[in-house]
Structures are given as C-alpha cells and as structure tokens.
Amino acid sequence: MLTYSLENTNGLSLYEYLYKCIKTDIIAGALCAGTKLPSKRAFAKNLNVSTVTIENAYSQLMAEGYIFSKPKSGYFVARLLSAGNSLQFTSRNAYNDKSIVNSSLNNYDYKEASSLLLSDKTGFHKNTPVYADFISGKNLNGNFPFTVWSKLLREVMAEQSELLLNNPPPGGIMLLRQAIAEHLYQFRGMRVSPEQIIVGAGTEYLYGLIIQLLGRDKIFAMENPGYKKISQVYLSNNVKCQYIPLDNNGVSIDLLLESKADILHISPSHHYPTGLVTPVTRRHELLEWACKNRERYIIEDDYDCEFRMVGKPIPTLQSIDNYGKVIYMNTFTKSLASTIRISYMVLPAGLINKFYEKLGFYSCTVSAFEQLTLYKFMSGGYFEKHINRMRNFYKNQRNLILASIKSSPLNNLCAIKEQDSGLHFLMTVNTTLSESKIREQAERMGIRIGFLSDFYFNSPPEAAAAITDYPSHTLVINYSGIEPEKIPHALSLLSKCIV
C-alpha cells in the first residue's frame, strides 16, 4: 500500500503534508492516472493516523482535481493535462484556454471510461506549480473581511426574515438595490433609483440578459484590444461582434461610425488592459453616436472603479447621459471576492418596462442569504471601510512591484504605463526575445504572464496597433492576487526571462 513517512512534516499539519506528498507523486507521474488510492480507513491504519487526516487530504486533492471518486468504488488518480494547457479559469484571464485533449470517448460505451478520461477537464491542474500569477485578477484570501461577513451572515440567519425565503423581485432584494443606489451616489455621484438596478450572479450572466433584452439581432461592438471573455459570452450567445480599435481617447469614433454596431460595450473609465481613460469630449461623441438611432445603447462596464488610485475620477458615462442610452454595469467580484457572484446593472428608465415585460419571469440568480448579507455590509459602512483598506493594500502592492522592478536588471530595459490607477499596469520591455519565448521561459519558472498582444481580436494586431501605438513586448501586469512577500522574488525571476 501507498506509504509516506510522516515523521518530519516541515511544520505542516499531517493532512497538509500528506496532501502535498500525494500531489507531488501525481504530478511526477509516480501515481498514474486511473490508479485506485487506498480506502480512507485502510490508509489511515497503514500510516497510523486518524481517518479524518486522510479524509482532509483526499478532499483537498479532489477539490483541486488531482483525484476523483466514484460512488461505491473509491478514489482514483485523475489524468493531468500537459503543460501549457492548464484549465485555470481566472477572472480577466487573457488566456483563451482550450483543452486540446481529444477524448477517445465513444458515446456508446462511456460509463466506465468517463471518470477516468474526463476528470482532468473539470478541475484545476498544474504541472509546474505557479509561484506568481500576473494574469489572474483574483483577490488574496487574507484580504476578505471574513470576520465582519461572518457576523453579518449570522445576523441574517438569526433574523430569519421573510425576505430570506420569499422570492425577491427578479431584479433582486430591494434593500440591497437601495444600498447599491446609495453607494453609486456616494462613490460615483450617480443618481439612480433602486428600481433601475438589476442584481445577477456575475456580469457574464447579466450580459446574457442584456442580449435577451436588446435583441439577438443586434451587432455588439467592443474595444480592440479588449477583455476577451466579453466577446466569448456574446459569441456563445450567437450575437454578431465587431471590434473597434482604440485611439488615444478610447474607442475610435470614426471607426465606430463606419461600423454597423448597434450596441457598444466599453470601459470608458479604465480600459482593460491599457488603462486608457476616455475623456469627456469623446464620451459626449459616443453618446451622440448612440442617440442617432433608437436601437443603439452603450454598455458601460465600470469593473474596477473602486480602486482607481490617483486623481479625481471622471464622471461615469451614465451620469452624463440625458438620453437613456447607457446601461451601467459593475460587480462585487473585484471588490469583495471573485467567488461571491454578485454583479448588477443599472438600466436606463426607458428599458425597465421592457425588462419586466420580456424577462420578468426570471428568478433572481443570487441567493437571498448573500443579497441580505451584502446589504448589511454596505449599509453598515463596512463596504466603504473595506474598499479603503484594499486601496491601501493595492497601493503598497504597486509600490512594491515598482520598487522591485527598479532594483532589478529590468529597470533599464522597460517602460511602464498607466500605473496610476486600477489593479494592473503595462510594462514594455526592450528585448530581442520573442514574446512567446519570454512567456515560455516564465512559465517554466512558475511565473504566469500575459502580453497586450493577447488582447487583440482579429490578428494581426499590427493594423490596430497603428492607431493605438502600444508597442509589442508589452506585458500586462496584474498585481491584485500576488502575495506581497513573493513580489521581489517573482520580479527577479521575471527579469531573468527577459534580460
């Protein structure tokens, strides 16, 4: 039977140590895909530990996709993907991951094979452990306000309010929408009524609602370069997409006018990934474009407005829109945790009737428990405090990264852009290495990086680059999810790949 020495666990708990041992063996191939692991009881007896220890180790491995279980059969080692095809689904993830595993599954004889062959597609898999991930926009565990959230959740549960178990209106619980309206007033100077706000389980879900609301026959335009997931959602919903290049003031108005777009999906206050802020004049031009046709609308995706660092934020497009043309969107996945799926959109008044007529049959997709907890979190002032704390944290992160760059050999080879706001910046490096070579070397060292060129639609990007003048070899550095203590070493590893 599988045996590990648990005499020296390097300060780890028994289950953590055991989990790491098994994981290492799986990654190294010492435990092959399909291998049956010992039963919990037998394994515990063999290692002379409690079954709880085994259970915890197995649970962790299962959660990460290294092993899987079959009812009444036991635990088995999952098949891992080869390097470079890891199935990590991170928010604002530049990698348009596609599995290249062409399963040899036969539809007519799958029952036995399925767990073995397919388990590798549904969990996290890594061959090289990731030391630092500059692609993911996730939050760090330690930053989540567990204590307060937990307290408020308890309150919500204890009150057993009717609101907890009565179906809320499709737009969400009024108390939460009221708190959001208040927040938008305080933080963004927006005057909206709670009735305009529609709460949903993530912006991806809300994009789907917008398509159903505005019509699948519409042509949706988005920024080029831009965040690919947006276009993935539209395309998956069989909507036509057009990609409008940026100039120095945001989406090119000339190219927008030339396009056949009906709906424009943009982030005017902080474009991802360039960080570009669309100035007021261009904003008015965009609104003017929208007003030229009854069917035109602008989706304003204000995804990270809470974390802009420096300077007075520019008013939202929504707040200068006197024509009912802007659908404003924002999310708590950036400001709280990406695993809390709460986002919202603010509909112009002219669309509210239509929303309830066409989509009023839908149930709100966010659990009432979390809606009420978030309501308390916001109305109790905790959200504001949390954002302030996070702003400071990110400011320190940014300073730490910039300092690490400065003291590394990269300093003389790179130019940094747009580091004044948001949770990422651009870094153009002067090197003769190709982007793919740099990426490959970085991944071998456990550093995940993305380039600006990953964000262009319709390759070759050169055509668009002519307008946007962002040079090649520009890395997009997301720093929200890197543990501060890892930053100096991560940058020194990164510099080794480039210099």
Next chain:
Amino acid sequence: MLTYSLENTNGLSLYEYLYKCIKTDIIAGALCAGTKLPSKRAFAKNLNVSTVTIENAYSQLMAEGYIFSKPKSGYFVARLLSAGNSLQFTSRNAYNDKSIVNSSLNNYDYKEASSLLLSDKTGFHKNTPVYADFISGKNLNGNFPFTVWSKLLREVMAEQSELLLNNPPPGGIMLLRQAIAEHLYQFRGMRVSPEQIIVGAGTEYLYGLIIQLLGRDKIFAMENPGYKKISQVYLSNNVKCQYIPLDNNGVSIDLLLESKADILHISPSHHYPTGLVTPVTRRHELLEWACKNRERYIIEDDYDCEFRMVGKPIPTLQSIDNYGKVIYMNTFTKSLASTIRISYMVLPAGLINKFYEKLGFYSCTVSAFEQLTLYKFMSGGYFEKHINRMRNFYKNQRNLILASIKSSPLNNLCAIKEQDSGLHFLMTVNTTLSESKIREQAERMGIRIGFLSDFYFNSPPEAAAAITDYPSHTLVINYSGIEPEKIPHALSLLSKCIV
C-alpha cells in the same frame, strides 16, 4: 405629518404595526403614489418612537415595493398595479404575468419621473391580501433548517479554506459535485461521476447553458400541458419551441416522431401539473427516438423527485440511457428554499468535452460559500434528514387538505387525481361556473388558484385535451407553501367560490 396611534398594536412589534398601518393606507389609496413620506428622524419624533422602528418599517415596505427611496431626497409611495396584475414571481407559477402599465415615460426627460412611475414594477404588490396561495410552489419559512445551515456556514467561514476564494472550475466546487453524485447514487440509483455534474444558479440559468451547448438552431420540444417558464426561457433565447401533447403514458411518441424536434425537455418521473409518470416502455421509446439522430438529446427535469410519496420510484431516464442521450437536471430550490439558487445538471460523458470547449470560459454562478455549505449539508447527512422531515410534513399537508375537502361541500362535487406523489394534485370540480368566474371569486377572497387549462400551450386546449382526457374545471392544488393552520379555512373559502 403622518400620524398613527401606536397604543394598541395587537401584539405586534411597533415596527410591524407601523409597517401594516402604512401598507394599508397605501393599498387603500389614502397615501397616493409619489407622496413623500416623513424623514425617519422627524417621523420618529412625531410618533415618539426610536428611529430604528421607523427604519425597520420603511425597510420592510421598501423590500415589498410599497415605497421607494431616492438618494438624498427621501422616501416616496410607489404606484401600485391594479388587481389581477400583481407582479409576484413564484416558482412553478402558472400565471404568465405581464404588466399592463404602459408607462408614459419619455426617454429624454426621465430622470425625475423614473422612480415614481417604475417602482411599481420591481417589487411585490398586492391589493387583496393573499390568504392562501395554491399556485406558488414555495417553501414555508419555518421549514428551512436554519440552525444547521447557520452552523455549517459558520464552519465554512471559520475554515477560510482556499476553496472559498479561489475560483472553482466552471462546473462548480468538486466537493459539492462529489456530494451530489453520492446523493444521486443513494436516492436515484444513478452512477455518475462528479465530473459530469455542472452546478449553476437555478435551472433557468442551466437551460440557457444547454442552449449554448447544443446550439440555438435546434428545435426544443416540451410537454403540453406543461410548465410555462421552461418555454419562456427557450423563447427568450430565440429558440424554436414545439409543444407535444401527452397521452396516458407521457409525451405522445407518435406526435413526437411527427414533430421536427431535436431536443425533448420532459419530466418523465412526475409531470407538472398532471402528475403523470411515464412508464418504462415509453421511456425506452423516447430513448429510441433520441438515438435516431446524432443531434438529438433528452433533458430530464427531475424537479421534485425527493418528495414522491408512495410506491417505488421509477428509475430515471438517465440511468437506463446507454447511449449518452440524456441530460439530467435537478434543483435544491424545491428541496431547500427557492431563494437558495443552486441547481445542477448531469451531462452525458459525450457532451463534457464539448461543454468545456464551448463554455469553459464561464465562471460558476453559485457563490463558493453556499457551494461549500451545501457540500457540508449533504455530506454530513443533514440533507437526507431534512428531506425525510419535509416528506412527513408534506404528507401531513396532503392529508389535511384531503380531509378538509372531505368535510367541505366540495366533497360531492370533486374528483381528485394523482394525489399519491409530489407537492400538488389535480382536483376536477363539477360546476356550471366558468373557470374565470371561479378564479375571480377566489381571488376576491384572497385565494390564489390555477387551472390545468393555464398550462396548455397553443390554445385552444381542446385539441390536446382530446388525447390527455383531463377535463376542464380542473384545479392544480399546490400545497407546499400553505401554512397548515390555514388549510381548513382556505378550503372552506374555496368551496364557497365553487358550490
């Protein structure tokens, strides 16, 4: 200023009493739409209560949509809809509510008007208080396992597991999917691997994923009569729908073969609302239909399988499908609470690759907190206990309703069908009154009822009725959401509308 005497609150708390007073005045029209309510502070001073009392009353009114607030302006009375157009969005709700308010909103001058005119469309509104609702399939508050759920949530929060804040695979957290696989094995004898399970925020959301997975060009067929929300979701996603009449064994196989359907969406184990159970022979015929074309699939919606009362449950279609043709779906909104948005589907192995290739970019729409809590709830054995408790509760409900009918004048006028399973039954009444007359009289007494005829697509229903032989004047009695103590009186009121 608005003044109420709070000397005799009939045993209610001050805030509850105040809430009821204001609500009554709004419903009666004594407080008109648009009226500004006193500020919390001034109102509290006037009534000599604490501001918290006012705040709680306003919050409740706001949550129910009777009033709304505008940032920095105060609280206002919302406009109510006229009777019969209440915007209640209940699960398994037969009413295809459409608001008839044609707002006079002008897109170009809406900012002031919006809150006033539109607030009535986004919350709950009732003109006649509902005494008993035989349409809604909601659960009663008292039945939710608050204590256990709360304890498990606390545990989840305290453990601060990495799983809480790391993005799970798009199908959901593995631990939960494992618990669901185990549950399906124990309760339904299904052998599926966790990798086949996709967790999502409600079945409506999952229907949308299925459309994206199988293709929007497919023709979806559903049962006639049937649950209208399913067809609403498909139609809203621009998918073609066909409605296949039932015969005594479920969906008519002849009419299915005549149709152009690619995908068949059915509830073979307990059709809603007839309660019909599709026998094994017909199940095999349906599978045979599916096997005739590569593109054909059957969606098996097993929405209330936990609560079938009598007899050995028939194996699911999924478990006799050797061809990878069945997508099985189920939900926790029935078994736990409709406001906990957790549902799942089980994909045939042949579709898993396709799912991850086409839809792998989507984030799971259910919060990690609730996924982990539900995992603990299931793996700790609490779910099984809860279901057993609920089964007993519903058995008592059913007995109470049947006894109440027996002792009412209805007894000699009605025939009851399919009362052996699920959370509803059919009651055909012998009367010369029209269905609409009965419904109207019931609603005036605060009794919400639905008829089988509400569930037919493509009126006139007579054509379909010729096959299904369900007579007119057949009420669909949902009893999961009625407080037991109200049942006898509710039935006596109902009998007054008919006899």
